[in-house]
Every structure is written in structure tokens, then in C-alpha cells.
Amino acid sequence: MAPVLVAVFGQNPQTASGVADGMKPGYETVHICLSLDTALAELPALFSGDAVKPASGLGTNAEAEVAKVPKYLIFGAGLPAEDVAKATEAVTAKCPEAKFVQVNKEDMIAAGASGPDPKVISEVLKSKIAEMEKA
Incomplete structure (x- = not known):
């Protein structure tokens, strides 16, 4: 089965990359944004099917010849509401x-977890997305 495609909007590149690694193999993180400005510039276009490379250089679309369109947008816990x-x-x-x-x-x-642990974050996200996929 093909992986579920996701994008991430968070503030910490190490945490975002760690979460992306922890989501494998069932989920593919195609795009990571690290600021509101880039999220607003890149994510709407990406989700509507435009080929957008992540300014962060993170995510599988950074090196892909054909951009993949994510189904889910994951938000980092530390982002302001x-x-x-x-x-x-x-x-x-x-x-x-x-x-x-x-x-x-x-x-x-x-x-x-007592802090931002990418392994725990990815497990919680996988559980939440699996529940959403059932609905």
C-alpha cells in the first residue's frame, strides 16, 4: 500500500525531520515548512497541486522531479494557535x-514524553491519522 502523504508546519527543523523519519514507512513527509510566511506561501499551492519546493529543503519533494500532493497537514505542538x-x-x-x-x-x-520527543510525536500522529482515516 502506498504511504499516506503528509506535510509538516513546525518551528524546529530537527524535530520536524525526526518526526518525518518516525512516520515511515506508512507515511511520507513530502514538505516541511518552518515559518508562517513560508507556510502561507507554499502550502496552499502545494495542496492545490502546484509543484512547490520546500524553502526549508526538507521533505521528499525537495529532491523530487514531480511534486507529491499531501493529504494531511501536521502542525507542530509549539505553534501559536x-x-x-x-x-x-x-x-x-x-x-x-x-x-x-x-x-x-x-x-x-x-x-x-516530558519534552518534544520525535519518536513519541510520530507515534501519536500515526494513531491520530489512523483514526481519521477510519472516519
Whole structure:
């Protein structure tokens, strides 16, 4: 079965890359944005099917000849709520079928993590997305 395609909007490149690695093999992180400005510039176009390379240089689309369009946008737990809202609104305007998921600090504590642990984050995300896929 082909992996579920996701994009990530977070603030920390090491955490985002660690989460992308932890999501494999069932999920492919095609694009990673590290600021609101790049998220607003890149993600709506990407979700609507335009070939957009990530300014961060992170994600499989960075080196791909043909850009892959993600189904899910994953938000980092440390993002301000207003950034999440702005990115969600911008992506939804171009791609109403896009889906959004975020791991929050409560999820991390419940999973036994005391800080931003990419392994735990990826496990929680996989669980949340699997539930969304069933719905």
C-alpha cells in the first residue's frame, strides 16, 4: 500500500525531520515548512497541486522531479494557535478536502514524553491519522 502523504508546519527543523523519519514507512513527509510566511506561501499551492519546493529543503519533494500532493497537514505542538488558524484557512481555501492534525502538549504527556520527543510525536500522529482515516 502506498504511504499516506503528509506535510509538516513546525518551528524546529530537527524535530520536524525526526518526526518525518518516525512516520515511515506508512507515511511520507513530502514538505516541511518552518515559518508562517513560508507556510502561507507554499502550502496552499502545494495542496492545490502546484509543484512547490520546500524553502526549508526538507521533505521528499525537495529532491523530487514531480511534486507529491499531501493529504494531511501536521502542525507542530509549539505553534501559536493563530499561526495554525491562518495556515488552516489558507490551505482550506485552495483545497477544501485537506485534513489537519496536531499533537498537543497534553497528548505528549499522556504518551509519557516530558519534552518534544520525535519518536513519541510520530507515534501519536500515526494513531491520530489512523483514526481519521477510519472516519
